[in-house]
Amino acid sequence: xxxxxxxxxxxxxxxxxxxxxxxxxxxxxxxxxxxxxxxxxxxxxxxxxxxxxxxxxxxxxxxxxxxxxxxxxxxxxxxxxxxxxxxxxxxxxxxxxxxxxxxxxxxxxxxxxxxxxxxxxxxxxxxxxxxxxxxxxxxxxxxxxxxxxxxxxxxxxxxxxxxxxxxxxxxxxxxxxxxxxxxxxxxxxxxxx
Amino acid sequence: xxxxxxxxxxxxxxxxxxxxxxxxxxxxxxxxxxxxxxxxxxxxxxxxxxxxxxxxxxxxxxxxxxxxxxxxxxxxxxxxxxxxxxxxxxxxxxxxxxxxxxxxxxxxxxxxxxxxxxxxxxxxxxxxxxxxxxxxxxxxxxxxxxxxxxxxxxxxxxxxxxxxxxxxxxxxxxxxxxxxxxxxxxxxxxxxx
DNA sequence: TTGTAAAAAATACTTTAGTATGGTATTGTG
DNA sequence: CACAATACCATACTAAAGTATTTTTTACAA
Numbered sequence: 134x135x136x137x138x139x140x141x142x143x144x145x146x147x148x149x150x151x152x153x154x155x156x157x158x159x160x161x162x163x164x165x166x167x168x169x170x171x172x173x174x175x176x177x178x179x180x181x182x183x184x185x186x187x188x189x190x191x192x193x194x195x196x197x198x199x200x201x202x203x204x205x206x207x208x209x210x211x212x213x214x215x216x217x218x219x220x221x222x223x224x225x226x227x228x229x230x231x232x233x234x235x236x237x238x239x240x241x242x243x244x245x246x247x248x249x250x251x252x253x254x255x256x257x258x259x260x261x262x263x264x265x266x267x268x269x270x271x272x273x274x275x276x277x278x279x280x281x282x283x284x285x286x287x288x289x290x291x292x293x294x295x296x297x298x299x300x301x302x303x304x305x306x307x308x309x310x311x312x313x314x315x316x317x318x319x320x321x322x323x324x325x326x
Numbered sequence: 327x328x329x330x331x332x333x334x335x336x337x338x339x340x341x342x343x344x345x346x347x348x349x350x351x352x353x354x355x356x357x358x359x360x361x362x363x364x365x366x367x368x369x370x371x372x373x374x375x376x377x378x379x380x381x382x383x384x385x386x387x388x389x390x391x392x393x394x395x396x397x398x399x400x401x402x403x404x405x406x407x408x409x410x411x412x413x414x415x416x417x418x419x420x421x422x423x424x425x426x427x428x429x430x431x432x433x434x435x436x437x438x439x440x441x442x443x444x445x446x447x448x449x450x451x452x453x454x455x456x457x458x459x460x461x462x463x464x465x466x467x468x469x470x471x472x473x474x475x476x477x478x479x480x481x482x483x484x485x486x487x488x489x490x491x492x493x494x495x496x497x498x499x500x501x502x503x504x505x506x507x508x509x510x511x512x513x514x515x516x517x518x519x
Numbered sequence: 520t521t522g523t524a525a526a527a528a529a530t531a532c533t534t535t536a537g538t539a540t541g542g543t544a545t546t547g548t549g
Numbered sequence: 550c551a552c553a554a555t556a557c558c559a560t561a562c563t564a565a566a567g568t569a570t571t572t573t574t575t576a577c578a579a
Contacts, residue, residue: 135526135575135576136526136527136574136575136576137525137526137527137575137576140526140527161564161565161566162565162566162567163565163566171527171528172527172528172529172530173528173529173530173566173567173568174526174527174528174529174530174568174569174570175526175527175528177566177567177568178525178526178527179526182566182567183565183566183567236436239436240433240436240437242495243429243432243433243491243494243495244433276517277516277517280512280517285512285517288509288512288517291485291488291489291492291509292484292485292488294488294491294492295484295485295487295488295491296484298436298487298488298491299484299487301436302435302436316481316484319473319478319481319513320512320513320516320517321516321517322516323470323513323514323515323516323517324469324470324473324478324481324513324514324516328545328546328547328556329544329545329546329556329557330545330546330555330556330557333556333557354534354535354536355535355536355537356535356536364557364558365557365558365559365560366536366537366538366558366559366560367538367539367540367556367557367558367559367560368556368557368558370536370537370538371555371556371557372556375536375537376535376536376537
């Protein structure tokens with residue numbers, strides 16, 4: 134690892150530690166660089182903004198999703214596996230990421246045009262896995278064939294994202310997994326009589 | 327109207343005019359008070375923050391929703407009217423509110439705990455009208471009776487909010503009405519075979 | 520080895536939201 | 550009316566993100 138990469142990692146870890154300790158808003162960039170023993174300019178060599186640290190962190194989502202995918206029981210019905218996958222994603226968010234950092238991520242997707250695309254790209258694993266499951270569901274006859282798989286993926290991702298947003302907004306006042314699953318279930322089975 | 331109210335209105339209109347002209351981020355509070363010919367302290371007497379001006383603006387939603395409700399054709403099926411209502415809400419957002427201010431509202435719901443509750447209260451008309459339509463739909467047999475109406479309302483509101491969020495995030499790159507309607511339609515009819 | 524490009528450091532600067540203060544004017548109420 | 554509360558003004562201030570500049574150090578490739 135080159136020295137530049139090491140510095141970036143150092144800043145990254147110091148920042149995350151401070152964020153978890155005091156909350157994102159209560160941590161200044163000055164504080165981060167002080168803890169890391171570097172200069173402010175150095176911070177901005179590696180990160181375009183304070184929030185870019187959070188964006189960086191969301192690479193861990195991809196890793197996690199891929200791991201879940203590997204561990205899934207491929208003999209179960211596609212919809213069952215979809216449920217499992219969503220549950221795992223929610224648990225990871227609740228337990229490993231936490232409310233504060235989700236809030237900052239969602240804030241950021243609304244502010245920074247550059248990060249936004251990153252975040253979408255970061256959803257790649259999520260998209261890919263859900264799409265795979267939906268196509269399987271369509272082939273199995275578990276799902277409607279009148280919609281394109283990628284259309285349905287975007288609806289499901291949106292429903293997940295919407296629930297995450299509400300969760301962050303209401304400061305975690307409900308169980309993310311439960312609400313996500315109930316909502317996605319409703320989306321799949323429909324509200325009509 | 328008392329002098330205080332007049333000052334608040336003045337600040338409000340100056341702020342909105344500047345926001346529409348230059349975009350929210352490019353307008354400073356100093357600029358607003360300069361345009362209004364008041365002092366910065368005065369601004370903060372009336373508004374808790376720069377974003378509170380936007381929150382104030384969202385009262386117009388309630389007025390609009392109530393107007394739409396009155397104009398609706400009460401003989402049409404409930405689901406038809408729901409569709410109409412959502413379409414109207416989206417058009418209003420696209421044409422009267424605009425991308426930038428929606429973005430700021432959604433940003434704010436994630437930052438300010440106080441405004442958040444306000445914003446939810448502001449959704450009151452939206453909630454109330456949708457709930458009314460859903461209950462009618464249940465009584466008509468148009469909708470499933472296995473869910474409570476208020477649960478379904480929260481799903482539909484979330485789907486609308488989720489689509490609005492995505493619209494703001496992707497800088498208005500799709501038609502809000504079309505996407506909202508397609509998505510809510512999917513939610514009502516379900517994805518399953 | 521040496522030249523160059525990137526990284527890092529130190530430090531000063533700019534911008535802007537929001538706060539604080541201290542004093543004056545307005546307004547509504549007993 | 551009197552007086553208390555609120556609105557208002559002017560101005561200075563704080564805090565923090567992000568920028569700019571200059572100099573030094575490091576990495577790496579010809």
